Amino acid sequence: SQTIxxxxxxxVQPVGSPLSLECTVEGTSNPNLYWYRQAAGRGxxxxxxSVGIGQISSEVPQNLSASRPQDRQFILSSKKLLxxxxxxxxxxxxxxxGLPIPYNEQFxxxxxxxxxx
Amino acid sequence: AxxxxxxxxxxxxxxxxxxxxRCNYSYxxxxxxxxxxxxxxxxxxxxxxxxxxxxxxxxIKGFEAEFKRSQSSFNLRKPSVHWSDAAEYFCAVALxxxxxxxxxxSGTRLLVRP
Numbered sequence: 134s135q136t137i138x139x140x141x142x143x144x145v146q147p148v149g150s151p152l153s154l155e156c157t158v159e160g161t162s163n164p165n166l167y168w169y170r171q172a173a174g175r176g177x178x179x180x181x182x183s184v185g186i187g188q189i190s191s192e193v194p195q196n197l198s199a200s201r202p203q204d205r206q207f208i209l210s211s212k213k214l215l216x217x218x219x220x221x222x223x224x225x226x227x228x229x230x231g232l233p234i235p236y237n238e239q240f241x242x243x244x245x246x247x248x249x250x
Numbered sequence: 251a252x253x254x255x256x257x258x259x260x261x262x263x264x265x266x267x268x269x270x271x272r273c274n275y276s277y278x279x280x281x282x283x284x285x286x287x288x289x290x291x292x293x294x295x296x297x298x299x300x301x302x303x304x305x306x307x308x309x310i311k312g313f314e315a316e317f318k319r320s321q322s323s324f325n326l327r328k329p330s331v332h333w334s335d336a337a338e339y340f341c342a343v344a345l346x347x348x349x350x351x352x353x354x355x356s357g358t359r360l361l362v363r364p
Contacts, residue, residue: 165350176356177294177339182349205253223293228332235291237282237301237350243295 135160135234139224139242142175146249152197152211154245156224159205164226166207167239168199171221183207252277256341257356263331264352264363271326271358273341281343283324285315285353288338300324322360336362 140155158164168180179192179198189199196215200208207224225239251284253276257293263269274282282301286294298309306318315326 167351169352169354177342177352177354179351179353182351184349186338192351225352237344237346238284238296238299239344239350239352241286243293245290 135226135228137226137240137242139222139223139245142247143246144248146214146247147197148216148249149213152209152214152218152247154209154222154224154247156207156209156242157205160227161205161226161228161232163204163229165229166201166225168207168209168222169223169225171223172217173220177223177231181209214249216249219247221246252281252343252345254341254343254351254353254355256339256358258358260359260361261345262361262363265333266330269326269328269331269335269360271339271341271360273324273326273355275322275324275341275343277322277343277345279346280319281345282350283315283317284342285309285313285326286340286342287311288357290337292336294340296327308334327338331360331362333362333364336360 136159138157167182169177171177183201197211208233215222222245224242228234255274284299285297297313298307299308300317313328338357338359340357342352344350
């Protein structure tokens with residue numbers, strides 16, 4: 134079966150510090166991967182998505198970047214955090230067509246709660 | 251641009267009462283439609299989805315939703331709410347293209363009175 138992990142679960146960082154959030158998927162190959170952010174009291178906004186290793190699409194201009202160094206690993210980074218980067222970060226994956234699971238459905242990880250002080 | 255509107259920020263219902271959460275979308279064609287639930291501090295759980303076919307779809311936990319093309323709506327319903335249904339509910343659409351990006355509404359927080 135497929136599982137998705139996010140690390141760490143919670144993080145408190147000072148303004149100006151770097152950031153690295155990790156997302157890994159097990160039990161599948163070549164998934165589409167997504168990073169979403171949920172700011173306090175708001176809905177979820179897509180930040181990045183990736184259809185393959187080294188292929189990253191950015192949805193909104195911001196202080197963050199994403200990388201996909203391996204097929205099932207998706208990393209969200211920042212060189213200098215801002216207060217506005219605080220929020221709940223969710224990673225999701227979508228299977229490729231041909232597997233016995235819906236390819237037009239995304240499966241979400243448990244999330245990382247980031248507080249920037 | 252595509253958008254999803256959930257007009258109710260908060261809804262309070264009594265336990266055992268019926269529930270309807272509204273969702274409208276703006277998109278040039280029929281997208282894939284989803285309802286997710288999020289308990290405090292947790293990730294998202296899929297309640298139900300609509301891709302095609304029967305416009306009334308059944309989901310988990312006794313929820314159902316009806317797709318109405320003429321109204322661009324996908325409202326979520328439950329005939330009898332339980333206290334454990336208190337959570338935040340998100341409507342989302344996925345574009346029918348290669349990226350299948352999800353566009354979320356701003357969410358509706360459901361409070362359940364005992």
